[in-house]
Amino acid sequence: MVKRKRIDWPKHAFIALMLAWAIIHFCVFWVYVNANSFVLTFFKFDTETAQYEWYGLTRFENIFKDMILGRDPLVVQNLKNSLWCFPVQNFIILPLSFFSAYFLFKKVPFSNLFRVIFFIPSMLSVVVLAMSFKFMWNADFGPISNFLKETFGLDVDWFSSMSPTAMPLVFTFGVWAGLGYDIVLLNGAISRLPQEVIEAGKLDGVGVVREMFQIILPLVMPTYSTLFIIGTLGVFSYYLQPMLLCGADGGVNGNTGTVALRVIYMTTNGQQEDAAAFGLFFSLIGIPFILLIRWGINKLVPDVEY
Amino acid sequence: MLKKILATMLILIVSLSLVACGNKNGDNRDPEIGKNGTLKITYYKGGTGSFWIEELAMAFENETKIKVELTDDAQATENALTLLESNRNLPDLMFILYTNWQKFVQKGYLAPMDDLYDGTFSETYGDATITSKYDVAGTSVYAADSAKGSTNLTAADIFEPEYLNYGKTSKTATSEKHFWVMPWTSGTTGIVYNVDMLASVGYTNPPATYAELLDCCQKLTDKGIAPFAWGGEEFGYWDFVTMGWWAQYSGVEKWESFYKFENVDVFKDPGRVEALKAWKNLIVSNGTWKNSINAPMGRDHNDAHRVFVSGEAAMCPTGSWIETEVGKFLPKGFNMAMMPTPAIKGAKTDENGNVIQVCNTEAGDVGLIPKNAANVTAAKAFLAFMNRPEWIEKFTQYTGMPRPFLYQPSKLQGLSSFSKSCMEYYENSEKMWRVSDSPIYTYAGIRHWEPLGAATLYGNLVNSEPSALCEQMYNSARGKWDIWLKMV
Numbered sequence: 001m002v003k004r005k006r007i008d009w010p011k012h013a014f015i016a017l018m019l020a021w022a023i024i025h026f027c028v029f030w031v032y033v034n035a036n037s038f039v040l041t042f043f044k045f046d047t048e049t050a051q052y053e054w055y056g057l058t059r060f061e062n063i064f065k066d067m068i069l070g071r072d073p074l075v076v077q078n079l080k081n082s083l084w085c086f087p088v089q090n091f092i093i094l095p096l097s098f099f100s101a102y103f104l105f106k107k108v109p110f111s112n113l114f115r116v117i118f119f120i121p122s123m124l125s126v127v128v129l130a131m132s133f134k135f136m137w138n139a140d141f142g143p144i145s146n147f148l149k150e151t152f153g154l155d156v157d158w159f160s161s162m163s164p165t166a167m168p169l170v171f172t173f174g175v176w177a178g179l180g181y182d183i184v185l186l187n188g189a190i191s192r193l194p195q196e197v198i199e200a201g202k203l204d205g206v207g208v209v210r211e212m213f214q215i216i217l218p219l220v221m222p223t224y225s226t227l228f229i230i231g232t233l234g235v236f237s238y239y240l241q242p243m244l245l246c247g248a249d250g251g252v253n254g255n256t257g258t259v260a261l262r263v264i265y266m267t268t269n270g271q272q273e274d275a276a277a278f279g280l281f282f283s284l285i286g287i288p289f290i291l292l293i294r295w296g297i298n299k300l301v302p303d304v305e306y
Numbered sequence: 307m308l309k310k311i312l313a314t315m316l317i318l319i320v321s322l323s324l325v326a327c328g329n330k331n332g333d334n335r336d337p338e339i340g341k342n343g344t345l346k347i348t349y350y351k352g353g354t355g356s357f358w359i360e361e362l363a364m365a366f367e368n369e370t371k372i373k374v375e376l377t378d379d380a381q382a383t384e385n386a387l388t389l390l391e392s393n394r395n396l397p398d399l400m401f402i403l404y405t406n407w408q409k410f411v412q413k414g415y416l417a418p419m420d421d422l423y424d425g426t427f428s429e430t431y432g433d434a435t436i437t438s439k440y441d442v443a444g445t446s447v448y449a450a451d452s453a454k455g456s457t458n459l460t461a462a463d464i465f466e467p468e469y470l471n472y473g474k475t476s477k478t479a480t481s482e483k484h485f486w487v488m489p490w491t492s493g494t495t496g497i498v499y500n501v502d503m504l505a506s507v508g509y510t511n512p513p514a515t516y517a518e519l520l521d522c523c524q525k526l527t528d529k530g531i532a533p534f535a536w537g538g539e540e541f542g543y544w545d546f547v548t549m550g551w552w553a554q555y556s557g558v559e560k561w562e563s564f565y566k567f568e569n570v571d572v573f574k575d576p577g578r579v580e581a582l583k584a585w586k587n588l589i590v591s592n593g594t595w596k597n598s599i600n601a602p603m604g605r606d607h608n609d610a611h612r613v614f615v616s617g618e619a620a621m622c623p624t625g626s627w628i629e630t631e632v633g634k635f636l637p638k639g640f641n642m643a644m645m646p647t648p649a650i651k652g653a654k655t656d657e658n659g660n661v662i663q664v665c666n667t668e669a670g671d672v673g674l675i676p677k678n679a680a681n682v683t684a685a686k687a688f689l690a691f692m693n694r695p696e697w698i699e700k701f702t703q704y705t706g707m708p709r710p711f712l713y714q715p716s717k718l719q720g721l722s723s724f725s726k727s728c729m730e731y732y733e734n735s736e737k738m739w740r741v742s743d744s745p746i747y748t749y750a751g752i753r754h755w756e757p758l759g760a761a762t763l764y765g766n767l768v769n770s771e772p773s774a775l776c777e778q779m780y781n782s783a784r785g786k787w788d789i790w791l792k793m794v
Contacts, residue, residue, distance in 0.1 A: 045749065047749050048479035156601075158601075159539075160603030161539075161765065249541075250761070251765075
């Protein structure tokens with residue numbers, strides 16, 4: 001006779017209670033809030049009857065034609081700018097954060113000073129940070145702008161949406177402002193590594209580069225891959241930096257706009273249903289993209305236990 | 307020791323917080339205020355500041371004993387639809403900027419306010435009665451010809467006739483039209499100039515014609531002064547000037563008819579091309595900017611204002627709100643004025659051959675009452691109170707902005723020389739009003755530079771011809787006309 005396994009009710013209740021807050025939060029602030037927007041993307045408001053009428057997939061069709069088939073070059077440019085966030089976030093900010101976290105861990109000279117320099121942008125309001133960054137490049141009194149003008153004769157309208165410098169500077173700002181968050185997490189992960197492994201490496205005569213890439217990096221890979229996924233998630237929600245540095249309308253020919261900034265622009269201009277359709281369209285594109293990235297990372301990154 | 311320091315700091319913070327939370331009117335406040343209820347008002351705090359509504363609220367409180375709670379919100383316009391849709395924590399009255407409020411009506415979010423226009427609103431609070439009937443005696447407010455001589459005037463009698471129906475629309479195509487909003491500002495937009503700088507190059511009076519404007523710019527440039535301060539992050543500020551040129555060339559009536567969207571040919575109005583040609587000729591030269599400050603594209607309108615008031619440029623495309631917006635940063639003795647938009651070649655003339663001076667009001671800011679507000683009557687009483695002739699005048703005195711009523715704002719006491727110049731321009735011009743209940747405009751949100759938008763249009767004028775861009779906009783509108791019709 002097979003003995004039935006007893007259900008551990010207190011344990012299950014504890015788990016359920018711990019998960020309840022997150023689930024309720026998700027249901028109320030995501031499902032409930034977005035359900036109406038989701039439904040409205042398939043309807044239009046008929047101004048003759050003041051009633052919602054079935055509109056089908058027309059909005060999605062228009063977005064597809066505008067963006068994917070290139071009917072609206074402004075929207076296409078917005079998409080290109082958003083997609084640039086992927087390499088910037090994952091192949092510039094993340095590796096830089098790893099190097100910084102590693103050198104902070106190694107307690108290089110002035111590491112406490114560097115720690116403050118890296119963390120201050122994460123502690124300050126992004127609005128204040130953007131303003132100070134923009135002032136540095138101001139054509140009238142910006143120290144960097146003046147230095148470049150006087151030293152190299154570069155008289156550039158740095159944040160002009162007609163200048164090729166605008167978006168690279170927006171991303172540069174993103175790197176400066178975004179390093180701190182990743183460094184905190186990676187530094188925490190590195191600090192928790194078993195000292196014996198690092199000591200063993202030292203005894204074997206492992207150098208700094210080898211230690212960094214062949215010991216530390218594989219051991220913090222779970223944190224690194226999580227940050228990679230978080231960075232990817234930000235691709236279609238990147239708007240604050242270009243908005244604060246180059247204006248809210250996306251600039252000339254959409255040169256300084258992104259997909260998320262466009263959604264905000266549409267919402268503030270009273271085109272809520274179109275904005276909702278836009279958001280949903282990119283969720284539909286974004287979810288498989290994220291899942292694919294996660295699947296790839298899970299395949300490539302081995303599980304680490306210590 | 308550390309604990310003592312921390313404790314002292316904590317006590318200080320708590321004490322300061324309590325002081326900050328205290329009522330600024332303190333003990334001087336009439337204890338009766340609040341006995342007739344509370345009125346919650348959310349308002350946009352920007353170029354008009356807060357002083358006008360604080361003063362108005364205080365006077366209203368003293369007369370009606372209704373307590374007024376004011377909330378300023380820089381995002382009041384953007385948040386309006388979400389707030390109305392949520393139907394929670396609604397203010398009783400909202401003062402917001404230009405938006406397609408007609409949508410709010412169609413969705414049933416607003417309370418009608420016909421009684422505020424036709425004189426039938428009347429509410430008594432103790433000894434005081436607030437009505438929507440007005441006596442203009444002793445003020446510069448006057449009645450339209452149809453109501454001349456009456457001492458019992460309605461708001462409609464003293465409103466700018468051309469703009470009266472801005473707040474009127476119907477919920478559905480077949481339902482009756484009602485008034486739903488009350489315009490709380492009008493505007494005066496165009497070119498603001500540094501009086502002393504222009505005088506230094508011989509323009510003691512501002513340029514009256516486009517040719518004179520070009521000549522003035524040349525003289526300023528020769529003297530090492532940048533003619534215009536502007537910001538490419540807010541290209542829409544140039545619309546204040548180009549719209550004026552468009553209306554000069556086509557006539558105000560034709561310009562206004564654009565917004566009716568009767569057919570796609572409104573996009574073919576030649577005034578559009580002429581206005582953009584004038585702008586390009588003024589600001590663009592050989593694929594770059596001229597007559598402009600250094601690096602204008604990477605600036606917003608605030609930075610352009612800063613450059614202008616710090617004396618680094620002679621002119622700036624903006625509106626009458628600049629003085630309040632710049633506020634305490636305005637240097638002492640800074641002498642600025644607004645010029646009537648210089649007349650372009652081909653501008654319409656009157657029967658005497660004089661160019662018809664037009665003023666782009668950019669009006670459209672509205673006060674509205676949510677249908678489900680807790681105190682709709684008090685909100686109406688506030689608007690009725692605000693429309694009293696003396697308060698129409700005070701609004702202008704406090705903000706430097708006109709309201710769309712029949713009055714002589716330039717004659718008011720206490721105006722700054724800048725405000726006076728704006729009011730003279732406003733008063734002596736044919737005013738441009740955007741009044742339309744075309745669903746393409748109000749619901750689909752189609753605007754004058756569709757589909758490019760101001761930034762892309764002006765930016766592309768650097769390398770493209772105005773006629774080509776206007777043709778592009780027309781062709782796009784023709785291609786999308788059916789889509790727009792289906793959208794509504």
